[in-house]
Amino acid sequence: MAAGGGPAQCKNHCHGPCRPHTCSCHDIHSDKDLSTLPGLYPFVEDSDTCDIVKATQYGLLERCKELVEAGYDVRQPDKENVTLLHWAAINNRQELVRFYISKGAIVDQLGGDLNSTPLHWAIRQGHLPMVILLLKCGADPSLIDGEGFSSIHLAVLFQHMPIIAYLISKGQNVDTTDFNGQTPLMISAQKVVGPEPTRFLLKFNPSLNAVDNVQKNTALHWAITSGNTSAVDLLLEAGASMDIKNVKLFLLLASSLTLMWAVGYIMDLSSDSWLLKGSLLLLILFGMTVFMRRFVGLRNLRYLPTAFMLSSVFWMSLTWFVWFLPVHVANTILQVTVVFSIVGLLYYFYKTWKTDPGYVKTSEEEKKENIVALAEAGCLDFRTFCTSCLVKKPLRSMHCLACDSCVAKYDQHSLWIGQCIGIGNHHYYVLFLFFLTMTGVWLLYGTLLYWSNHCATSYRQDGAWTYFTQIIYCSPWVFYIFLLACFHTVWASLLLIIQLYQITFLGLTSHERMNLMIQNKSSKHPVSLRRTPYNLGCFQNLADFFQCGCLGMFKPNVIDWTKQYNLFHLAKEKNLHSV
Incomplete structure (x- = not known):
């Protein structure tokens, strides 16, 4: 299919400029100085000898104006039925597009072997600025080319996410059908390998049950017939019942509890044959593995560490009350302390798991307005815009692949909680680590x-x-519980120490600290971890983190990190504290 255009030499050795109807080269370097690139047509030094087609390809505005003023009809197609507007669009020559349209060029004129419009050519090449310009000039994104694709179908086919987002935000229906009645979601499921842009389209709530006109297939049917397993998983998840998911998580927790009891029970058998015990353990593990794969599902196994941790806490607590309580029954303070630790552990686990970590949320209309604003400002890129969540990225935010959401002041995706840690639940997570250690x-x-x-x-x-x-x-059994307690105490205490160090002395999250450490390894001018705009001093860092005034000694800074996009007032606050 297409992609390429302009005067760049085609990588497929077409011995001429790339054309979207003849080759599949994607790299035309249209925004660079073509004369300096190897393997391209030599730059025409004397622009006065250029014909108007070549001048358009190279973006020679004055030469094109000269030829048009001399009487050249901008509507006139060349011998391949391609107009000047097509060549200007595919090479992202915005000034020439404005000029040609001002001289009467038809913005939706069809041309080329695929009978495409200039908008189709710009989309195939991925030129978002050109797409914005053509739409402002009246281009119709619903027109279908010679292959039966509309603009949004081409953007999906070539995986140009910003263009998809912009077209939908400007009113293009996410369920627009092509010549065969296929929606963009069907095209993605059938012809695009990998999870993108299927995951991206699902953010716009497309119809999962729509069928095409020919095969009467849904997007899921096309994904299955094409062997697109990633699309199958995404589509099933999008239409799956939350009740089924909850049942599977309950089965995972029940399985983990049963498995851990079985391991301890086998170890506690009176038989002295460790060969017999080892064989029973292997048999139990094999049976539980088959059960989990069959009834829990591989996708839900990401919650296995969480289930293991909760099961460990359950059996450790039971062991304390059944085995150890009779030994310390007279020590009331010890008993109260242990119960307090267990209750605190379970409470802060629940708070960490259930509390919104700081998901960056916005309405459908706000998403579209932000997309249009960022696109037209030339800022619709991965630094300022998340193509998965369709939101402008706040300062210190990060898109979590496990949760498939952007999280404000992102720290990590906790393996043991099964949840993201962000501005909303970070302090609960630290207290959870403290009580687990205790x-x-x-x-x-x-x-x-x-x-x-x-x-x-x-x-x-x-x-x-x-x-x-x-x-x-x-x-x-007691030795088995001792090993579990050792394991959880070690990792929880280490994480607690690291968290307290980052919060108190650096004012950074785990994600920010790791990024700075990686950058410092490859940078000639390393940045001190303690000299960042977020470090306001040990006591102020703690007051801000826990939102505690410490009996009026400190005034915590209240910042909505889900809507914070610059460092201006943060730097101002830091200067005030340093005075």
């Missing part, structure tokens, strides 16, 4: 006291190896 420490303390009271061995008398083997035989 719970793990109390469990470790409880196991050590349990072994000292129930196991006939001593580390000082018997040595490390004898002590280790005896405590395993004394109570394999």
Whole structure:
């Protein structure tokens, strides 16, 4: 299919300029000095000898004006039925387009082998500024070319996301049909390999049940028949019931609880045959793997670490109350402290998981207005616009691939929470880590006291190896819980220390710190992690993070990071604090 145009030498060795109806070259370098690029037509030094077609391709405005004033009809097509407006559009020659239209050029004139308009040519090449100009000049995006595609179908086919967004924002229907009755979503599912632009189109709420005129297929049918597995997953997810998803997550948690109990139960068997126990463990693991793949689904397995952590907390808590409580029944302070730690852990896990992390939200109309404004200002790129969420990116935001959303003041996507950590739930996440660390420490303390009271061995008398083997035989289940407590205490405490360091001394998120560290490795002028606009000093950083005035000693800065786009007032605040 097409793509290429202008005077650039075609990579497919067509021995001439790329034309959208003859070759598939995508790189025409139309916005660069063509005379300096290797492999291109040599630049015509004497522009007075250029014919008007070549002058248009090279963007020689004065030469084109001279020839038009001499009597050349701008509506006249060349021998290939291609007009000057087509050549100007495909090479992104905006001044020439304005000039030709002012001289009577027909903005929607059909031409070329594919019977396309200049707008079709500009879209195939991905020239958003030219698309904006042609639409302002009255181009009709609903016209269909010789292959049966309208403008939005071509933008989808060539995966030009900003153009798709702009066309829809300017009123083009996301369910516009081509000559065969196929919608852009069907085209994407059938002919575009990979998740984009299918994921992108789903943001505009297209019809999932529309069928084409010929095969009577939906977008899902086309994705299946074409073997486009990524599109199949996206379409199924878009139409799946939330109730089914919740059932699968419940099955995942129940499976994790059962598996962890089975592992501990097998370890606690009275049999001394570790070969038998190992065989049973392998059998249980194999059966649980088959069950999860069949009933939970591979996509939901991303929540497996969360299920594992919650299951661990459940069995650790049960072990404390059944095994350790009788040992410490007289120690009321210890019992209250342990219960407080467990309750705090579960509460802050729930708050972290359920609280909006700071998703950048906007209405359908605001999305379209932002797209038009950014496109016409020449800023519709990945630095300022998220093509997945269709929103202008706020300062310190990041698009999370796991959640498929932009998150304000993004820190990370937590493996253990199964949720993004951002401005809305970051402080809950830190408190969750604190209480998980405390719970793990109390469990470790409880196991050590349990072994000292129930196991006939001593580390000082018997040595490390004898002590280790005896405590395993004394109570394999308690040893199993001890290992779980060790694991969760280690990772939770390390993450807690890192988080507190970043928050207090740097004023940065995990994502920002990692980005700066990566940039410093390749930069000749490294930037200090402590010298950023976000670092207002240790105490002010903590006051801002927890939104706590510390009995009036500090005044927390209240900033809506979902709508913060510049550093001006942040720098002003920092200067005020430094005075």
